[in-house]
Amino acid sequence: MNLNEEVEILKRVPLFSKVELAKLKLIAFTGERMTFGPGQEVCHQGEPGDAMYVILGGVADVLIDTPTGPLQVAQLKKNGFFGETAILCDAPRNATIQANESLLTLKISKDMFYRLVSEIPSMAIEMMRELALRVEDTNRKLSEATAHKAA
Amino acid sequence: MQRSLFSYIWRYSKPEQVVILILVVLAQVFYFLSLSVPKSIVNNGISGNAFKDTHTIPFLVWEFDLSAIFPGKVIRILDGFQVDQLDYLIIMSFIFLAAVIVNGQFKRSINTQKGRMGERMLRRLRYELYDRILRFPPAHFRKVKQAxxxxxxxxxxxxxxxxIGDAFVQPMFLGGQALTAIIFIMMQNLLLSVIVxxxxxxxxxxxxxxRKPVLLLGRERQLSAxxxxGRIAETADGYQEIHVHGASNWERADISERLGHIFRIRFDLYNKKFVAKFWNNILSQATPFAIYLVGGYFAITGHMDVGAVVGVLLAYKDLPSPIKELIDWDQQRQDVQIKYEQVIDQFQPEGMLDEELQxxxxxxxxxxxxELVLSGVTVSEDGRVKQLDAVTLTLETDAKIAVIGGAGSGKDVLGQVLARLVPPSGGSIKIDGNDYGRLxxxxxxxxxAYVGQETYLFPLSVRDNLLFGLKHRPIAPARYDDDARMRREAFWKEAERAGNPPFDPNADWIDYELAGATGPADLLPCIVKVLKQVEFDEDIYSLGLRGAIDAEQRPDLVEKILKVRHVLHGRLQQPDYASLVEPFNADRYNGNLSVAENLLFGTPVGKDFDGDNLAADPYMQTVLRELGLDRDLLRMGLSIAETMVELFSGLSPDNPLFEQYSFISADELPNVRLLLQRLGGKGAEAVPEADRVRLTTLPLRYIEARHRLGLIDAAMQDRLLAARRAFRAGLPPPLQDSVEFYDFGRYNDAATLQxxxxxxxxxxxxxxxxxxxxTLIRQVLDELALRDSVIEVGLDYNVGxxxxxxxxxxxxxLGIAxxxxxxxxxxxxxxxVAVFDGRTQDRIRDHILEAADGRGVVWIANRPAQAEPFDQVIVMQGGKIAAHGTKAELEARGGLYAELMASA
Incomplete structure (x- = not known):
């Protein structure tokens, strides 16, 4: 896959949808493309994070450690992204990401991420929207769960 | 050392000085001859004075006239022969020539011997001074600057x-010359000689x-230099502080001030020197003036013959230079004496170690x-502050003892005293009744052995540093062939003449027994064991993987490494590892190598093909041109340049992305943009000659798999492979050593082990x-039992x-190891162990204790808790021993021990 094809994929990632073409090319060029084999871990819960990933192809499982072992809480597909919380908050990874099938990602290092966000405001806004949606989603699930329990 | 340079020189070079002096005296005979012969040539050979009454005169008559003792007794040794005036002139001229040549030979021989003697003495002096540095008391190093x-x-x-060569000879030689000349002048005319x-x-x-002020200034110059x-060395040592504190301009001010001071001294020196020179010239020219005037007058009035005046002038012509040199010598003598004193003053500090200790x-x-017994040991630098205060302590050298105490308790000084790094200023230390200080x-x-908080390493390999403490004496002499042995023996003889010890650094100095080995063959396991004890083996192993070996020196290891390569490439075929490594294949383009690496297909040796030099190399350019690739590379270069301008234009120049990813530096980017604008899309043909190399280097750095600009398609790959083959096939002989080609069956000297x-x-x-x-490489190396061999390569790493x-x-x-x-x-x-983290500290302590089975360890603890596994504990406070006993005893007593333990 060459740079131009990658840019085509990045265009369809919501996070980058408002980013102009030249910048998108820069992201693709400076980002590291990483392939993970099935079952390989991209990052492990509790470890420090230094990069975020955008999924260019394949499916990844989101696993959370529970007393009874890892529990899959979600799946991420093409165009999804993860790992931003750890680098935004300097916190350990809050979940383990494991390649479900052969997984192709664009790895954006912490440094680069901050640079891109500060140089491309539209990206920051898109990221806020995504994070807000996730909070919304979590809240909804929480209230459903409490309602369920109450019932 | 002698205070007087002269007695120092005389003491060590007496026989040589005497030989040279004899030579000098002999030389005077011929010198006198070369002066007196011209007189005979002018008077008899040219003016014909001796031939006025007779056609021939007897020549070479050699007789002793003893008529003064035995009347009429004359012993004739040679009868000689008769010569006429022309013969006389010719013979005398040749005698003159011979005298000049012999005189010159003498001079040459004297100068050579002087030179050798001087160099020997210099070697002796330098050695002696260095020897003194080795015997300086440890405290002195805090006062002197190494530079x-x-x-x-x-x-x-x-x-x-x-x-030194001139110390005795020069005054004798020059004085002799001057004296001869003066005697000669005296023999010609008394009045003239009086004037002279x-x-x-x-x-x-x-x-x-x-010249007196010149000397004083010279001394000042030496001190300021x-x-x-010293200051320059301080700048180098303190570079971090200078940068961190932004004090570079303060340093500049200081150096400028010093240089100004030195300039003033040196300029003054010039002034004074040339004033002296001026008067010297005037005075030396006053003499010929007098000879011309007075001698001429005598010649005209017939009191002297012309030949005598010429002789006097000739003699005088030679006179000022010995006199001037004599004055120079005297000045040099004073100058050198001052220098000598100034130097040796710095090399005799109080408390020099006795020679017998070494x-x-x-x-x-x-x-x-x-049994080591300390009684009343006090350490105090100025006599008031006592770092150790009357410490009395008996300890067995095989005991395991921990010393604990707060900062300033004196525990570290106790450690230094036990290692004899700090001599006690009071009290005594005895080992089995003998003075510990005389050991x-x-x-x-x-x-x-002693390890302090800081370790000094010599700029040698890890191995040399590690084995440094095993080199107390030559264990086995070096092996030489006959030729080399003769040269070495001559070398040692010369060393002894200069008072240097005839030690051979090529001999094997390593005391294997001390390390628990029997010889060089089984030393490696001992080294590895020690490295493991300090948890340094892993690091050295990694260094070994990154190190290189000389295939000719280690054919055994090379073979094994090739085996590892084989096994590894077999494993890489397994699905788990497939697609992790792209092997070098001469017939395939490697997408994970840059274009340059693909073209070269080998490791560059030296500078010819290294990095960006490849694009500028004429041979590479020819190869590319012949295949028409130069145009393609230029086109790729343009394409990369356009992409870079597009991608990076909006970024600020200090953005680190430039450095990490761009083919073009931030400074260069505007120029490249201008170039592209000028070209206006006209393509590669229009690129000016001057910019071609620069644009061609861009695609050479391009790695398809990393940069993914899609510049290299299958057709392009084939053409680059053709260039790779052409490059190798036609490589001219002078460049053959500039690249080590990749070859699966061969070890590559220029590349690392890994x-x-x-x-x-x-x-x-x-x-x-x-x-x-x-991990896979490690696994294979372990399977083939090569881990230690890799560590051995790592031991060659130079620590800087x-x-x-x-x-x-x-x-x-490394210091502990x-x-x-x-x-x-x-x-x-x-x-x-204070620099390590807590867990590592404890682990290394345990390793050390484990290794010291039956031997003694005194552990000055940086944390009291470290005292845990020791048999005895010494608690220190205020330079005194507050408590000493087993842990159980101390626990029972409580007090400071309990306090320290609680704080840990």
């Missing part, structure tokens, strides 16, 4: 060497006076002794490829100046 010591031994004594003497006398009085050397042992070192250093060095094993490149973008392949190529913790580990490999009978660890 100043170096300047003194290197530069300041240098003029002494030149002078008076004028010479005036010169000899006036000139030295004029020494200080400058004798060379003639056999294995004896054991240390068992020769080789016993101390072999049987005890690259040789891998024989390929990690594929970009494969998660954890690095670690996984690294003061070990700065290693991290601080690594330096400390250096102490452990000696298997010391008595080891002092003085807070040496």
């Amino acid at each position: 100043e010591l170096a300047t003194m031994i290197k530069d300041e004594v240098e003029p002494l060497g030149g002078f 003497l008076v004028l010479l006398g005036a010169q000899m009085v006036i000139i030295p006076r004029l 020494r200080l400058l050397a 004798v060379v042992p003639d056999g294995p070192p004896p054991p240390l002794g068992h 020769p250093e080789y016993i101390l060095g072999a049987r005890t 690259d040789n094993i891998l024989f390929g490149r990690l594929v970009y973008g494969q998660a954890q490829a690095d670690q996984r392949v690294g 100046v003061a070990g700065k190529r290693l991290a601080a913790t690594q330096r400390q580990k 250096r102490a452990l490999i000696k298997r010391p009978q008595f080891l002092v660890v003085n807070e040496a």
Whole structure:
């Protein structure tokens, strides 16, 4: 896959949808493309994070450690992204990401991420929207769960 | 050392000086001949005075006239023969020539011998000064600047060497010459000689006076230059502080001030020197003036013949130079005497170590002794503040003792006293009843070891640093062939003449027994064991993988590494590892190599094909041109340039993305943009000649798998492969050593061990490829039992100046390993583990204790809790021992021990 094809994929990632073409090319060029084999871990819960990933192809499982072992809480597909919380908050990874099938990602290092966000405001806004949606989603699930329990 | 340079020189070079003096005296005969012959040539040969009455005269008659003792008795040895005037002229001219040649030969021989003697004395003096540095009391090193010591031994004594050859000979030789000339003049005419003497006398009085200030300034110059050397070394040592505190301009001010001072001294020196020279010239020209005037008058009035006047003039012509040189010599003498005093003053500090402490042992070192008794030991630098205060302590050298206490408790000083690094200013230390301070250093060095908080490493390999403590004496002489042996013996003989010891650094100095080995063959396991004890083996192993070996030197290892390569490439076929490494294949384009690496297909050796030089190399350019690739590369270069301008234009120049990813630096980008604008899309043909190389380097750096600009398609790959083949096939002989081509069956000298094993490149973008392949390599190396061999290669790693190529913790580990490999009978660890994290501290302590089975360890603890596994604990406070006993005893007593333990 060459740079131009990658840019085509990045265009369809919501996070980058408002980013102009030249910048998108820069992201693709400076980002590291990483392939993970099935079952390989991209990052492990509790470890420090230094990069975020955008999924260019394949499916990844989101696993959370529970007393009874890892529990899959979600799946991420093409165009999804993860790992931003750890680098935004300097916190350990809050979940383990494991390649479900052969997984192709664009790895954006912490440094680069901050640079891109500060140089491309539209990206920051898109990221806020995504994070807000996730909070919304979590809240909804929480209230459903409490309602369920109450019932 | 003698205070007077002259007695120092005389003491060590007496026989040589005498030989040279005899030569000098002999030389005077011929010198006199070369003066007197011209007179005979002019008077008899040319003017024909002796031939006025007779056609021929007897020549070469040699007889002793003894008529004064025995009347009428004349012993004739040679009868001689008759010559006419022309024969006489010819013979005398040749005699003159012969006298000049013999005189010259004498001069040459004298000068050579003087030179040799001077160099010998210089060598002796330098050695003696260095020897003194080795015997300086440890405390003295806090006062001297190393750069100043170096300047003194290197530069300041240098003029002494030149002078030593002349010290006795020059005044004799020149004085003899002057005396001969004066006697000759006297024999011609008394009045003339009186005039000459008076004028010479005036010169000899006036000139030295004029030169006195020059000498004083010279001394000042020497001191200021020494200080400058010290300051420059300080700047280099303190570079971090200068940058961190932004004090570079303060430093500039200081240096400028010093240089200004030196300039003033040197300029003054010039002024004064040339004033002296001026008067010297005037005075020396006053004499010929007098000879012309007075001698001419005598010749006209017939009191002297013309030949005599010419003779006097000739004699005088030679006179000023010996006189001038004599004055010069005297000045040099004073100058050198001052320099000598100034230097040796710096080399006789109080409390120099006795020479006997550093004798060379003639056999294995004896054991240390068992009971170390400190009685009333006090350490105090100024007599008031006592770092140790009347410490009385008896300890067995095989005991395991921890010393605890707060900062300033004196525990670290106790450690230094036990290692004899700090001499007690009061009290005594005895080992089995003998004075501990009189124990020769080789016993101390072999049987005890000390590691402090900081480790100094020499800028040598890890191995040389590690084995440093095993080199007390030559164990086995070096092997030489007959030729080399003869040369070495001559070398040692010369060393002894100059008072240097005839030691051979090529001999094997390593005391294998001390390390628990029997010889070089089984030393490696001992080294590995020690490295493991300080947890340094893993680091050295990694260094070994990154190190290179010389295939000719280690054919055994090369074979094994090739085997590892084979096995590894077999494993890489397994699905788990597939696609992690792209092996080097001569017939395939490697997408994970840059275009340059693909073209070269080998490791560059030297500068010819290294990095960006490849694009500028004429041979490579020819190859590319012949295949028409130069145009393609230029086109690729343009395409990359356009992409870079598009991608990076909006970024600020200090954005680190430039450095990490761009093919073009931030400074260059505007120029490239201008170039592209000028071209206006006209394509590669329009690129000006001057910009071509620059644009061609861009695609050469391009790695398809990493940069993914899609520039290299299958057709392009084939053409680059054709260029690769053409490059190799036509490589001219002078360039053949500039590249080591990749070849699966061959070891590549120019590449690291790891690259040789891998024989390929990690594929970009494969998660954890690095670690996984690294682990696999380790696994294969372990299976083939090559781990120690790799460590052996790592031991060759040069640690750099003061070990700065290693991290601080690594330096400390190496320092501890250096102490452990000696298997010391008595080891002092003085807070040496403080740089490590807590767990590592405890682990290394346990390793050390485990290794010291039956031998003694004094552990000056940086944390009281470290005292846990020791048999005895000494608690220190305020330079005194507050408590001493087993842990149980101390626990029962409580007090300071309990306090310290609670705080840990």
